[in-house]
Amino acid sequence: xxxxxxxxxxxxxxxxxxxxxxxxxxxxxxxxxxxxLVQWRVGPPWYQPFxxxxxxxxxxxxxxxxxxxxxxxVAPLAxxxxxxxxxxxxxxxxxxxxxxxxxxxxxxxxxxIPSLGMIIGASASGNPLASIGASRxxxxxxAYELPFVIAIFTAVTKVSPMTLKLDGILEYQAVNGVxxxxxSCIIAFVVAILCAQAKLTYPPFDIPEAETExxxxxxxxxxxxxxxxxxxxxxxxxxxxxxxxxxxxxGGLQLTGWGILYTIVKYVIIVTIIVLIKNxxxxxxxxxxxxxxxxxxxxxxVIGMILAVLGL
Amino acid sequence: xxATGWGFKKSLWVFHLNAGACNNCDIEVLDCLTPxxxxxxxxxxxxxxxxxxxxxxxxxSVPRKVVPDMIETWEQAPKxxxxxxxxxxxxxxGIFRDGYNFAGPVDKHIPVDAYIPGCPPRPExxxxxxxxxxxxx
Numbered sequence: 001x002x003x004x005x006x007x008x009x010x011x012x013x014x015x016x017x018x019x020x021x022x023x024x025x026x027x028x029x030x031x032x033x034x035x036x037l038v039q040w041r042v043g044p045p046w047y048q049p050f051x052x053x054x055x056x057x058x059x060x061x062x063x064x065x066x067x068x069x070x071x072x073x074v075a076p077l078a079x080x081x082x083x084x085x086x087x088x089x090x091x092x093x094x095x096x097x098x099x100x101x102x103x104x105x106x107x108x109x110x111x112x113i114p115s116l117g118m119i120i121g122a123s124a125s126g127n128p129l130a131s132i133g134a135s136r137x138x139x140x141x142x143a144y145e146l147p148f149v150i151a152i153f154t155a156v157t158k159v160s161p162m163t164l165k166l167d168g169i170l171e172y173q174a175v176n177g178v179x180x181x182x183x184s185c186i187i188a189f190v191v192a193i194l195c196a197q198a199k200l201t202y203p204p205f206d207i208p209e210a211e212t213e214x215x216x217x218x219x220x221x222x223x224x225x226x227x228x229x230x231x232x233x234x235x236x237x238x239x240x241x242x243x244x245x246x247x248x249x250x251g252g253l254q255l256t257g258w259g260i261l262y263t264i265v266k267y268v269i270i271v272t273i274i275v276l277i278k279n280x281x282x283x284x285x286x287x288x289x290x291x292x293x294x295x296x297x298x299x300x301x302v303i304g305m306i307l308a309v310l311g312l
Numbered sequence: 313x314x315a316t317g318w319g320f321k322k323s324l325w326v327f328h329l330n331a332g333a334c335n336n337c338d339i340e341v342l343d344c345l346t347p348x349x350x351x352x353x354x355x356x357x358x359x360x361x362x363x364x365x366x367x368x369x370x371x372x373s374v375p376r377k378v379v380p381d382m383i384e385t386w387e388q389a390p391k392x393x394x395x396x397x398x399x400x401x402x403x404x405x406g407i408f409r410d411g412y413n414f415a416g417p418v419d420k421h422i423p424v425d426a427y428i429p430g431c432p433p434r435p436e437x438x439x440x441x442x443x444x445x446x447x448x449x
Contacts, residue, residue: 032352041350048355051322055366058316060390062363215360223363223390 015091017084024235025049030268031238031275038279049235056228064221066126075121076222076229079114083236086110090243093166094253104156104164107244108149111199114233115141118208118218121230125221133217136286137208140198143293144205148195150301154188155179155248157308170252178251183312187304189249191297193270196241197277198289200234204281205289242270320366320392321446323355327365327389331382331418333372336432337399341369343435351439367394367445370422373401373408376415386422394425394445398438403427 010016028049036043063069086107092098100106115137122134156162158179159172169179179185198205209217222230246253246266253263284292328341344351345358359365362385374382386395397418400406405417418424425448428441 036350036352040347042353043350044352044355048323051319051355054315054319055323056319058320059366059392062388062390211360216364219364220361221363227364 010092011084011088015095016088017080020084020087020236020239021232024232024237024239025053027238027271028235030271031278034272034275035279038276053228053232056231057225059224061224061226062221064126067221068124068126071124072121072221073226075117075124076226076233077117078120079117079233080229080236082110082113082117083233083240087236087240087243090166090240090247091253093170094247095255098167100165102164103166104152104169104248107166108152111237111241111244112141112145114237115199117233118230121222122218122220127221129214130218130220133208133210133214133220136210137201137218139286139290140201140205140207143290144195144198144297147191147293147297147301148199150298150305151188151191151195152248154184154301154304154308157305158182158185166247169248173251178249180249180251182308184304184307185249187300187307189245191301191304192245192249193273193277194297195293196245196274198293199241200237200274202274202278204277204284206283207286207289210283238271238274242267242274245270317449321449324366324394324442324446325357325359325364326367326369327359327362327385328369328371329362329382329385331370331372331378331402332375333399333401337371337402340432340435340438341371341398344438349435349439351442354442356442362389365389365393367396367442368422369396369398370418370424371398371402373405373411374415374418374421375411375413377413379415379421382418383421394449395422396426396428396441396445397424398428399433400429400431403429406431 012018026046026049029044029046032048033043061073063072089103089107093103119134119137122130122137155169156164159169163169163172173179180189201207201209208214209219214220219227219230243253246263250266254260255263328338330338341358343349351357362368368386368389370382372378395418397403401408402418405414408414426441426445428438430437433441
Protein backbone atom coordinates (compact mmCIF):
# COMPACT_ATOMS: atom_id res chain seq x y z
CA UNK A 1 0.00 0.00 0.00
CA UNK A 2 2.75 2.39 0.97
CA UNK A 3 4.58 1.71 -2.29
CA UNK A 4 1.40 2.38 -4.27
CA UNK A 5 1.04 5.70 -2.47
CA UNK A 6 4.66 6.61 -3.13
CA UNK A 7 4.27 5.71 -6.82
CA UNK A 8 1.27 8.02 -7.04
CA UNK A 9 3.27 10.76 -5.34
CA UNK A 10 6.15 10.17 -7.77
CA UNK A 11 3.73 10.49 -10.68
CA UNK A 12 1.91 13.60 -9.45
CA UNK A 13 4.53 15.61 -7.56
CA UNK A 14 8.25 15.09 -7.88
CA UNK A 15 9.53 13.67 -11.10
CA UNK A 16 6.06 13.60 -12.59
CA UNK A 17 3.38 16.11 -13.39
CA UNK A 18 4.06 19.18 -11.20
CA UNK A 19 7.86 19.09 -11.35
CA UNK A 20 7.95 18.44 -15.09
CA UNK A 21 5.40 21.17 -15.76
CA UNK A 22 7.36 23.78 -13.76
CA UNK A 23 10.71 22.75 -15.27
CA UNK A 24 9.19 22.62 -18.74
CA UNK A 25 7.68 26.08 -18.42
CA UNK A 26 11.05 27.44 -17.26
CA UNK A 27 12.57 25.78 -20.34
CA UNK A 28 10.08 27.50 -22.62
CA UNK A 29 11.19 30.77 -21.04
CA UNK A 30 14.82 29.88 -21.90
CA UNK A 31 13.58 29.09 -25.41
CA UNK A 32 11.79 32.44 -25.78
CA UNK A 33 14.65 34.41 -24.21
CA UNK A 34 17.32 32.79 -26.42
CA UNK A 35 15.10 33.34 -29.48
CA UNK A 36 14.77 37.02 -28.49
CA LEU A 37 18.54 37.38 -28.01
CA VAL A 38 19.18 35.77 -31.41
CA GLN A 39 16.87 38.41 -32.93
CA TRP A 40 18.52 41.26 -30.97
CA ARG A 41 15.47 41.75 -28.77
CA VAL A 42 15.24 41.81 -24.97
CA GLY A 43 12.61 39.10 -24.60
CA PRO A 44 10.06 38.30 -21.89
CA PRO A 45 10.73 38.21 -18.12
CA TRP A 46 11.28 34.84 -16.39
CA TYR A 47 7.73 34.53 -15.08
CA GLN A 48 6.19 34.94 -18.54
CA PRO A 49 5.18 31.27 -19.16
CA PHE A 50 3.55 31.10 -15.69
CA UNK A 51 1.63 34.33 -16.35
CA UNK A 52 0.45 32.87 -19.66
CA UNK A 53 -0.80 29.67 -18.03
CA UNK A 54 -2.48 31.50 -15.11
CA UNK A 55 -4.23 33.80 -17.54
CA UNK A 56 -5.44 30.91 -19.69
CA UNK A 57 -6.86 29.19 -16.60
CA UNK A 58 -9.12 32.21 -16.00
CA UNK A 59 -10.58 32.32 -19.49
CA UNK A 60 -13.62 30.81 -21.09
CA UNK A 61 -13.51 27.56 -23.12
CA UNK A 62 -15.17 28.11 -26.47
CA UNK A 63 -16.35 24.84 -28.00
CA UNK A 64 -16.94 25.23 -31.72
CA UNK A 65 -20.23 24.29 -33.31
CA UNK A 66 -20.04 20.81 -34.81
CA UNK A 67 -17.19 19.72 -32.53
CA UNK A 68 -17.22 16.39 -30.71
CA UNK A 69 -17.14 17.75 -27.20
CA UNK A 70 -15.64 14.80 -25.30
CA UNK A 71 -12.90 13.95 -27.79
CA UNK A 72 -12.02 17.62 -28.18
CA UNK A 73 -11.51 18.15 -24.45
CA VAL A 74 -10.08 14.75 -23.38
CA ALA A 75 -7.45 14.31 -26.12
CA PRO A 76 -4.99 16.94 -24.74
CA LEU A 77 -5.29 15.40 -21.24
CA ALA A 78 -4.15 12.02 -22.63
CA UNK A 79 -1.02 13.73 -23.98
CA UNK A 80 -0.39 15.44 -20.64
CA UNK A 81 -0.66 12.16 -18.70
CA UNK A 82 1.63 10.35 -21.17
CA UNK A 83 4.43 12.93 -20.90
CA UNK A 84 4.19 13.01 -17.11
CA UNK A 85 4.53 9.20 -17.09
CA UNK A 86 7.60 9.26 -19.38
CA UNK A 87 9.25 11.86 -17.16
CA UNK A 88 8.53 9.77 -14.05
CA UNK A 89 10.03 6.67 -15.68
CA UNK A 90 13.20 8.50 -16.77
CA UNK A 91 13.82 10.16 -13.40
CA UNK A 92 13.13 7.03 -11.38
CA UNK A 93 15.57 5.08 -13.59
CA UNK A 94 18.27 7.66 -12.78
CA UNK A 95 17.33 8.21 -9.11
CA UNK A 96 16.52 4.74 -7.84
CA UNK A 97 17.59 2.38 -10.62
CA UNK A 98 14.08 1.08 -11.11
CA UNK A 99 12.82 -0.18 -14.43
CA UNK A 100 11.06 -3.07 -16.09
CA UNK A 101 11.91 -5.23 -19.07
CA UNK A 102 10.11 -3.18 -21.73
CA UNK A 103 11.14 0.28 -20.49
CA UNK A 104 12.44 1.73 -23.72
CA UNK A 105 9.55 0.49 -25.85
CA UNK A 106 7.18 2.07 -23.31
CA UNK A 107 9.01 5.40 -23.49
CA UNK A 108 9.03 5.48 -27.30
CA UNK A 109 5.33 4.59 -27.34
CA UNK A 110 4.35 7.15 -24.71
CA UNK A 111 6.32 9.92 -26.44
CA UNK A 112 4.03 9.52 -29.46
CA ILE A 113 0.82 9.91 -27.42
CA PRO A 114 0.89 13.76 -27.23
CA SER A 115 1.06 13.97 -31.03
CA LEU A 116 -1.74 11.41 -31.34
CA GLY A 117 -3.75 13.39 -28.78
CA MET A 118 -3.35 16.53 -30.85
CA ILE A 119 -4.45 14.65 -33.98
CA ILE A 120 -7.59 13.37 -32.22
CA GLY A 121 -8.34 16.77 -30.67
CA ALA A 122 -7.84 18.65 -33.91
CA SER A 123 -9.97 16.18 -35.85
CA ALA A 124 -12.73 16.45 -33.23
CA SER A 125 -12.76 20.24 -33.42
CA GLY A 126 -14.54 20.26 -36.77
CA ASN A 127 -12.36 22.98 -38.21
CA PRO A 128 -10.97 22.47 -41.73
CA LEU A 129 -7.65 24.20 -40.99
CA ALA A 130 -7.20 22.15 -37.82
CA SER A 131 -7.90 18.95 -39.76
CA ILE A 132 -5.25 19.92 -42.32
CA GLY A 133 -2.91 20.40 -39.37
CA ALA A 134 -3.90 16.96 -38.04
CA SER A 135 -3.20 15.28 -41.37
CA ARG A 136 0.21 16.98 -41.55
CA UNK A 137 1.00 15.92 -37.99
CA UNK A 138 0.13 12.33 -38.96
CA UNK A 139 2.50 12.43 -41.95
CA UNK A 140 5.19 13.95 -39.77
CA UNK A 141 4.88 11.12 -37.22
CA UNK A 142 5.20 8.56 -40.04
CA ALA A 143 8.26 10.44 -41.26
CA TYR A 144 10.28 10.87 -38.07
CA GLU A 145 9.37 7.74 -36.13
CA LEU A 146 11.51 5.37 -38.28
CA PRO A 147 14.87 7.19 -37.88
CA PHE A 148 14.03 7.99 -34.23
CA VAL A 149 13.53 4.32 -33.35
CA ILE A 150 16.68 3.29 -35.27
CA ALA A 151 18.69 5.97 -33.42
CA ILE A 152 17.43 4.82 -30.01
CA PHE A 153 18.15 1.16 -30.83
CA THR A 154 21.69 2.06 -31.89
CA ALA A 155 22.28 2.82 -28.21
CA VAL A 156 20.64 -0.49 -27.27
CA THR A 157 22.90 -2.37 -29.70
CA LYS A 158 25.99 -0.69 -28.28
CA VAL A 159 25.18 -1.77 -24.72
CA SER A 160 26.39 -5.29 -23.90
CA PRO A 161 24.56 -7.38 -22.90
CA MET A 162 21.79 -5.84 -24.99
CA THR A 163 18.99 -4.53 -22.81
CA LEU A 164 15.81 -2.53 -23.21
CA LYS A 165 15.89 -1.44 -19.57
CA LEU A 166 16.79 2.17 -18.92
CA ASP A 167 18.66 1.28 -15.74
CA GLY A 168 20.61 -1.39 -17.65
CA ILE A 169 21.78 1.25 -20.16
CA LEU A 170 22.68 3.57 -17.28
CA GLU A 171 24.67 0.84 -15.48
CA TYR A 172 26.62 0.06 -18.67
CA GLN A 173 27.45 3.77 -19.09
CA ALA A 174 28.53 4.06 -15.45
CA VAL A 175 31.04 1.22 -15.96
CA ASN A 176 32.22 1.78 -19.56
CA GLY A 177 31.90 5.56 -19.99
CA VAL A 178 29.14 7.46 -21.77
CA UNK A 179 27.79 6.12 -25.04
CA UNK A 180 28.35 9.51 -26.68
CA UNK A 181 32.07 8.63 -26.77
CA UNK A 182 31.43 6.23 -29.68
CA UNK A 183 31.18 7.29 -33.32
CA SER A 184 27.98 5.29 -33.89
CA CYS A 185 26.25 6.94 -30.93
CA ILE A 186 27.34 10.44 -32.00
CA ILE A 187 25.59 9.79 -35.33
CA ALA A 188 22.54 8.40 -33.51
CA PHE A 189 22.50 11.47 -31.23
CA VAL A 190 22.47 13.85 -34.21
CA VAL A 191 19.59 11.88 -35.75
CA ALA A 192 17.71 11.92 -32.44
CA ILE A 193 18.09 15.71 -32.11
CA LEU A 194 16.70 16.19 -35.64
CA CYS A 195 13.75 13.93 -34.79
CA ALA A 196 13.20 15.82 -31.52
CA GLN A 197 12.79 18.98 -33.58
CA ALA A 198 9.93 17.32 -35.44
CA LYS A 199 8.48 15.74 -32.28
CA LEU A 200 8.28 19.19 -30.68
CA THR A 201 6.94 20.63 -33.96
CA TYR A 202 9.58 23.32 -33.86
CA PRO A 203 10.87 25.02 -37.02
CA PRO A 204 11.95 23.79 -39.56
CA PHE A 205 9.30 21.10 -38.90
CA ASP A 206 6.48 23.23 -37.44
CA ILE A 207 4.39 22.22 -40.45
CA PRO A 208 1.27 21.10 -38.50
CA GLU A 209 1.11 24.41 -36.62
CA ALA A 210 2.26 26.72 -39.42
CA GLU A 211 1.27 30.05 -37.87
CA THR A 212 1.03 32.00 -41.08
CA GLU A 213 -0.88 29.50 -43.23
CA UNK A 214 -2.87 27.35 -40.79
CA UNK A 215 -3.17 29.84 -37.90
CA UNK A 216 -1.72 27.44 -35.30
CA UNK A 217 -3.23 24.43 -37.10
CA UNK A 218 -3.85 21.68 -34.57
CA UNK A 219 -4.19 24.13 -31.63
CA UNK A 220 -6.44 26.50 -33.50
CA UNK A 221 -9.78 25.81 -31.80
CA UNK A 222 -8.45 25.42 -28.25
CA UNK A 223 -9.03 28.25 -25.80
CA UNK A 224 -8.77 28.93 -22.08
CA UNK A 225 -7.82 26.01 -19.78
CA UNK A 226 -7.81 23.51 -22.70
CA UNK A 227 -5.18 25.64 -24.46
CA UNK A 228 -3.25 25.79 -21.18
CA UNK A 229 -3.16 21.96 -21.13
CA UNK A 230 -1.88 21.94 -24.72
CA UNK A 231 0.83 24.50 -23.92
CA UNK A 232 1.91 22.70 -20.74
CA UNK A 233 2.13 19.41 -22.66
CA UNK A 234 4.40 21.03 -25.24
CA UNK A 235 6.55 22.54 -22.49
CA UNK A 236 6.82 19.14 -20.78
CA UNK A 237 7.88 17.54 -24.06
CA UNK A 238 10.60 20.19 -24.40
CA UNK A 239 11.81 19.16 -20.92
CA UNK A 240 11.40 15.39 -21.29
CA UNK A 241 13.11 14.82 -24.65
CA UNK A 242 16.51 16.27 -23.58
CA UNK A 243 16.27 14.26 -20.34
CA UNK A 244 15.59 11.14 -22.42
CA UNK A 245 18.64 11.80 -24.63
CA UNK A 246 20.82 12.44 -21.58
CA UNK A 247 19.63 9.15 -20.10
CA UNK A 248 20.37 6.93 -23.06
CA UNK A 249 23.35 8.68 -24.71
CA UNK A 250 25.03 10.85 -22.10
CA GLY A 251 25.32 8.94 -18.85
CA GLY A 252 22.03 9.85 -17.21
CA LEU A 253 21.17 12.36 -14.51
CA GLN A 254 23.56 12.56 -11.56
CA LEU A 255 21.76 14.04 -8.59
CA THR A 256 24.54 14.27 -6.01
CA GLY A 257 27.23 16.91 -5.45
CA TRP A 258 28.87 18.29 -8.59
CA GLY A 259 26.83 15.86 -10.66
CA ILE A 260 23.85 18.22 -10.37
CA LEU A 261 25.80 21.01 -12.08
CA TYR A 262 27.08 18.58 -14.74
CA THR A 263 23.51 17.39 -15.39
CA ILE A 264 22.26 20.97 -15.78
CA VAL A 265 25.10 21.77 -18.18
CA LYS A 266 24.27 18.73 -20.33
CA TYR A 267 20.58 19.66 -20.30
CA VAL A 268 21.22 23.29 -21.25
CA ILE A 269 23.55 22.26 -24.10
CA ILE A 270 20.86 20.03 -25.67
CA VAL A 271 18.12 22.66 -25.21
CA THR A 272 20.33 25.35 -26.72
CA ILE A 273 21.07 23.18 -29.78
CA ILE A 274 17.32 22.65 -30.27
CA VAL A 275 16.53 26.37 -29.85
CA LEU A 276 19.32 27.44 -32.22
CA ILE A 277 18.12 25.02 -34.92
CA LYS A 278 14.65 26.44 -34.34
CA ASN A 279 15.80 30.02 -34.84
CA UNK A 280 18.03 29.59 -37.86
CA UNK A 281 15.78 27.55 -40.16
CA UNK A 282 12.67 28.42 -42.16
CA UNK A 283 9.70 26.07 -42.31
CA UNK A 284 9.86 23.31 -44.96
CA UNK A 285 6.92 21.79 -46.82
CA UNK A 286 5.46 18.49 -45.59
CA UNK A 287 6.71 16.56 -48.65
CA UNK A 288 10.21 17.98 -48.13
CA UNK A 289 10.07 16.96 -44.47
CA UNK A 290 9.00 13.38 -45.27
CA UNK A 291 11.67 13.11 -47.98
CA UNK A 292 14.28 14.50 -45.55
CA UNK A 293 13.43 11.99 -42.80
CA UNK A 294 13.00 8.92 -45.00
CA UNK A 295 16.03 9.83 -47.13
CA UNK A 296 19.20 11.32 -45.60
CA UNK A 297 18.21 10.98 -41.93
CA UNK A 298 17.22 7.30 -42.16
CA UNK A 299 20.38 6.53 -44.16
CA UNK A 300 22.43 8.31 -41.48
CA UNK A 301 20.64 6.37 -38.74
CA VAL A 302 21.25 3.04 -40.53
CA ILE A 303 24.95 3.91 -40.96
CA GLY A 304 25.09 4.56 -37.20
CA MET A 305 23.39 1.22 -36.56
CA ILE A 306 25.85 -0.65 -38.83
CA LEU A 307 28.80 1.01 -37.08
CA ALA A 308 27.33 -0.01 -33.73
CA VAL A 309 27.01 -3.63 -34.89
CA LEU A 310 30.64 -3.49 -36.11
CA GLY A 311 31.59 -2.34 -32.62
CA LEU A 312 32.61 1.29 -33.25
CA UNK B 313 -9.24 35.50 -9.13
CA UNK B 314 -6.17 37.47 -8.05
CA ALA B 315 -3.64 35.19 -9.75
CA THR B 316 -5.49 34.97 -13.05
CA GLY B 317 -6.01 38.73 -13.02
CA TRP B 318 -2.27 39.24 -12.58
CA GLY B 319 -1.62 36.80 -15.40
CA PHE B 320 -4.07 38.65 -17.61
CA LYS B 321 -2.22 41.93 -17.15
CA LYS B 322 1.18 40.36 -17.75
CA SER B 323 0.29 38.31 -20.79
CA LEU B 324 -1.90 39.92 -23.43
CA TRP B 325 -2.19 37.88 -26.61
CA VAL B 326 -3.33 40.04 -29.48
CA PHE B 327 -5.43 38.94 -32.42
CA HIS B 328 -5.24 41.47 -35.20
CA LEU B 329 -8.40 41.95 -37.24
CA ASN B 330 -8.21 44.02 -40.38
CA ALA B 331 -11.70 45.45 -40.90
CA GLY B 332 -11.12 47.27 -44.16
CA ALA B 333 -7.90 49.03 -43.22
CA CYS B 334 -5.45 50.36 -45.81
CA ASN B 335 -2.63 48.24 -44.29
CA ASN B 336 -0.85 51.26 -42.84
CA CYS B 337 -1.91 50.57 -39.24
CA ASP B 338 -1.07 46.90 -39.77
CA ILE B 339 2.51 47.75 -40.69
CA GLU B 340 2.80 49.84 -37.53
CA VAL B 341 1.52 46.88 -35.47
CA LEU B 342 4.34 44.77 -36.88
CA ASP B 343 6.77 47.57 -35.99
CA CYS B 344 5.88 47.01 -32.33
CA LEU B 345 7.34 43.49 -32.56
CA THR B 346 10.69 44.60 -33.99
CA PRO B 347 13.85 44.79 -31.82
CA UNK B 348 13.44 48.55 -31.42
CA UNK B 349 10.12 48.31 -29.54
CA UNK B 350 9.86 44.59 -28.69
CA UNK B 351 6.48 44.33 -26.93
CA UNK B 352 7.26 40.71 -26.00
CA UNK B 353 9.08 42.31 -23.04
CA UNK B 354 5.60 42.89 -21.59
CA UNK B 355 4.31 39.46 -22.60
CA UNK B 356 2.39 40.82 -25.58
CA UNK B 357 2.44 38.65 -28.66
CA UNK B 358 0.44 38.25 -31.84
CA UNK B 359 -1.51 34.99 -32.11
CA UNK B 360 -2.87 33.35 -35.24
CA UNK B 361 -6.27 32.24 -33.96
CA UNK B 362 -8.96 34.37 -32.32
CA UNK B 363 -9.59 31.51 -29.86
CA UNK B 364 -6.25 32.32 -28.22
CA UNK B 365 -6.80 36.08 -28.05
CA UNK B 366 -7.10 38.38 -25.04
CA UNK B 367 -7.16 41.56 -27.10
CA UNK B 368 -8.97 42.05 -30.38
CA UNK B 369 -7.09 44.76 -32.26
CA UNK B 370 -9.41 46.13 -34.93
CA UNK B 371 -8.08 48.48 -37.58
CA UNK B 372 -9.99 49.98 -40.50
CA SER B 373 -13.12 51.91 -41.25
CA VAL B 374 -15.48 48.87 -41.14
CA PRO B 375 -17.23 48.69 -44.53
CA ARG B 376 -20.69 47.10 -44.64
CA LYS B 377 -19.40 43.74 -45.94
CA VAL B 378 -17.11 43.31 -42.94
CA VAL B 379 -19.68 43.94 -40.19
CA PRO B 380 -21.07 40.35 -39.87
CA ASP B 381 -17.57 38.86 -39.88
CA MET B 382 -16.35 41.34 -37.30
CA ILE B 383 -19.25 40.59 -34.95
CA GLU B 384 -18.74 36.85 -35.46
CA THR B 385 -15.05 37.18 -34.61
CA TRP B 386 -15.89 39.11 -31.44
CA GLU B 387 -18.40 36.45 -30.42
CA GLN B 388 -15.85 33.66 -31.00
CA ALA B 389 -13.20 35.29 -28.81
CA PRO B 390 -13.07 33.65 -25.35
CA LYS B 391 -14.09 36.16 -22.67
CA UNK B 392 -12.70 38.18 -20.93
CA UNK B 393 -11.45 39.80 -24.10
CA UNK B 394 -10.68 43.49 -24.60
CA UNK B 395 -11.22 45.35 -27.88
CA UNK B 396 -8.90 48.08 -29.16
CA UNK B 397 -9.86 50.34 -32.07
CA UNK B 398 -6.71 51.23 -33.98
CA UNK B 399 -6.14 54.26 -36.17
CA UNK B 400 -8.33 57.21 -37.10
CA UNK B 401 -10.60 54.95 -39.17
CA UNK B 402 -11.20 52.52 -36.34
CA UNK B 403 -11.92 55.33 -33.84
CA UNK B 404 -14.13 57.65 -35.90
CA UNK B 405 -14.21 56.58 -39.53
CA GLY B 406 -11.58 59.17 -40.49
CA ILE B 407 -11.71 60.36 -44.09
CA PHE B 408 -14.07 57.50 -45.00
CA ARG B 409 -16.92 58.63 -42.71
CA ASP B 410 -18.96 59.92 -45.69
CA GLY B 411 -18.26 56.88 -47.88
CA TYR B 412 -21.22 55.04 -49.43
CA ASN B 413 -20.16 51.73 -47.88
CA PHE B 414 -19.11 53.08 -44.48
CA ALA B 415 -20.95 51.21 -41.70
CA GLY B 416 -19.92 53.18 -38.67
CA PRO B 417 -16.73 53.04 -36.59
CA VAL B 418 -15.86 49.91 -34.61
CA ASP B 419 -17.71 50.91 -31.42
CA LYS B 420 -21.03 51.03 -33.24
CA HIS B 421 -20.96 47.23 -33.45
CA ILE B 422 -18.80 45.84 -30.64
CA PRO B 423 -17.84 47.33 -27.24
CA VAL B 424 -14.44 49.07 -27.44
CA ASP B 425 -12.12 49.36 -24.42
CA ALA B 426 -9.38 51.58 -25.84
CA TYR B 427 -8.96 53.94 -28.78
CA ILE B 428 -5.61 54.60 -30.44
CA PRO B 429 -5.99 57.46 -32.96
CA GLY B 430 -3.48 58.39 -35.65
CA CYS B 431 -3.11 57.82 -39.35
CA PRO B 432 -1.26 55.57 -38.80
CA PRO B 433 -0.56 55.70 -35.04
CA ARG B 434 3.14 55.56 -34.24
CA PRO B 435 4.41 52.41 -32.46
CA GLU B 436 4.98 54.58 -29.36
CA UNK B 437 1.30 55.59 -29.48
CA UNK B 438 0.22 51.95 -29.81
CA UNK B 439 2.35 50.94 -26.81
CA UNK B 440 0.98 53.94 -24.88
CA UNK B 441 -2.57 52.84 -25.69
CA UNK B 442 -1.86 49.28 -24.55
CA UNK B 443 -0.39 50.60 -21.27
CA UNK B 444 -3.57 52.61 -20.65
CA UNK B 445 -5.64 49.52 -21.50
CA UNK B 446 -3.69 47.42 -18.97
CA UNK B 447 -4.39 50.13 -16.36
CA UNK B 448 -8.13 49.70 -16.84
CA UNK B 449 -8.21 45.87 -16.69
